[in-house]
Amino acid sequence: MHELSIAEEIISIVRRYLTTENNSNVKTIRIKIGKLSNILPESLLFCFNASVEGTELEGAKLEMKYIPVTISCAECGENSNSEDYIFACPVCGSSKIKVLSGDELQIQEIEINN
Amino acid sequence: MSIITIERKILEKNDLIAEENRKKFKEKNIFTLNLVSSPGSGKTSLIEKSLEIINKEIKISVIEGDVQTGLDAERVGKYGVPVVQIVTNGACHLEAALVRDAFRAIEALDTQLLIIENVGNLVCPAGYDLGENMKVVILSVAEGDDKPLKYPAMFRKASVLVINKIDLLPYVNCSPEALAENALSINPELKIFKTSCTSTEGIKEWCRWIASNIN
Numbered sequence: 001m002h003e004l005s006i007a008e009e010i011i012s013i014v015r016r017y018l019t020t021e022n023n024s025n026v027k028t029i030r031i032k033i034g035k036l037s038n039i040l041p042e043s044l045l046f047c048f049n050a051s052v053e054g055t056e057l058e059g060a061k062l063e064m065k066y067i068p069v070t071i072s073c074a075e076c077g078e079n080s081n082s083e084d085y086i087f088a089c090p091v092c093g094s095s096k097i098k099v100l101s102g103d104e105l106q107i108q109e110i111e112i113n114n
Numbered sequence: 115m116s117i118i119t120i121e122r123k124i125l126e127k128n129d130l131i132a133e134e135n136r137k138k139f140k141e142k143n144i145f146t147l148n149l150v151s152s153p154g155s156g157k158t159s160l161i162e163k164s165l166e167i168i169n170k171e172i173k174i175s176v177i178e179g180d181v182q183t184g185l186d187a188e189r190v191g192k193y194g195v196p197v198v199q200i201v202t203n204g205a206c207h208l209e210a211a212l213v214r215d216a217f218r219a220i221e222a223l224d225t226q227l228l229i230i231e232n233v234g235n236l237v238c239p240a241g242y243d244l245g246e247n248m249k250v251v252i253l254s255v256a257e258g259d260d261k262p263l264k265y266p267a268m269f270r271k272a273s274v275l276v277i278n279k280i281d282l283l284p285y286v287n288c289s290p291e292a293l294a295e296n297a298l299s300i301n302p303e304l305k306i307f308k309t310s311c312t313s314t315e316g317i318k319e320w321c322r323w324i325a326s327n328i329n
Contacts, residue, residue: 002206002238009124017118027115031124038237038267085266087300095302099270105241107120114116 003040006105007047011057013107018056026060028111034067034104036085041066069102128242131210135217135245139228145327146228148246150268152261153234155254156278158186159311160320161229165193167321168227172328175225177216179208179233186231196220207238210245226328240267247327248273255279256286259293262300269300274307276320281310 014029033039041064048062069082073089074096080089082102088095123129139146149157161176168174175196178186187199198216200208213230230246232239240249251272253261256279262269269275275297277290294306307323309316 002241005205005209006124009127013120013122013124013126017120036267036270038241085263085300087266087270087302095299105124107122107124109117109119109121112116112118 003043004047004051006039006044007051010048010062010107011051014057014110017110022112022114024056025113026057026110027113028061028063030063030065030108030110032065032067032104032106032108034102035069036099036102037105039105065108067101067104070100071097072100073097125241128210131214132243132245135210135214136247137245138217139245139247142225143329144225144228145324145329146230146244146246146248147324148230148232148239148244148249149252150232150236150239150249150272151234151252151254152236152257155234155252155257156311157231157234157252158189160252160276160278160309160317161190161231162193163309163311163314163317164229164321164324165190165195167317168325169193169195172325173224173226175220175223175228177213177228177230179212179231181205181233196223196225202233206233206235207242208232208244209242213244227324236261236265236268240265240271250274250276252276252278253293253297255282255288255290255293257288258286259288259290259296262293262297266300269297269304272301272304274305274323277306277308279310279312280308280315281313 052058071082072079073094075094076092078091087097089097151157176190177198179200180186181202184199187197191197198219200212200216249272251268297304307316307320309320
């Protein structure tokens with residue numbers, strides 16, 4: 001349950017990109033959440049909305065894009081999805097794999113109404 | 115309508131401070147372990163048993179993280195090592211800045227091994243780098259052999275797994291072999307120890323490994 005600190009970090013980063021002229025015009029904040037990042041989207045949304053209430057960011061929409069876990073096999077070279085968190089290559093069974101995506105916890109962009 | 119591209123890690127501030135911590139520990143030649151587990155798996159007991167064995171040969175400092183109370187610092191302090199207690203007042207994990215501030219209190223002392231005992235929680239501490247050399251995940255057999263599969267992030271981030279309370283094996287439905295196999299399916303690089311802080315089985319092997327990491 002560290003979604004509140006994550007929400008606060010998002011708000012603090014976004015504020016650095018705003019000016020007094022446009023800070024109340026933020027329409028959407030787009031973030032990427034990897035499936036391995038241990039973030040509960042509903043909880044993050046709740047914490048975000050509670051944190052922006054009464055501030056210039058109230059009403060801004062938090063748009064979350066989920067990133068699946070993909071792995072790359074060092075032995076057979078195949079890339080695959082790892083939906084069940086099984087960290088072995090589904091093609092050849094090797095456990096010598098590298099996680100390509102799924103760890104993300106990133107702010108992508110903000111959309112502003114001019 | 116306009117778009118401002120940001121493309122920044124949400125936890126970049128924590129990662130930055132963690133890197134500063136790591137640099138400082140390296141400069142001072144301190145080997146740092148971040149102990150993570152669910153509450154009650156035996157982190158503090160493992161520290162106590164380790165201190166009984168290696169306190170004489172290695173200069174150890176401890177940072178204790180808890181949601182409330184200084185009970186753990188009191189327990190560990192009895193072994194005569196420098197201890198700093200962080201009380202997070204509700205926060206479910208330690209952050210790099212808390213460790214940086216706590217370390218200031220013991221910075222002047224000569225430390226070879228810094229043990230950071232994280233808040234008992236198998237989820238949140240996985241996302242927060244503290245600047246440690248390694249995360250050590252501790253799992254007691256009473257918690258069940260399926261836990262690595264249920265909490266994969268923590269087992270993937272850890273370098274070491276300590277399977278603790280093995281003296282309870284006759285009384286609990288847990289196969290240490292299945293537990294190890296599950297953990298290795300998430301992270302094949304995990305180094306695994308089996309310990310009991312009651313019978314002290316496996317503690318020497320664990321301590322020998324710690325000592326082998328001290329320059």
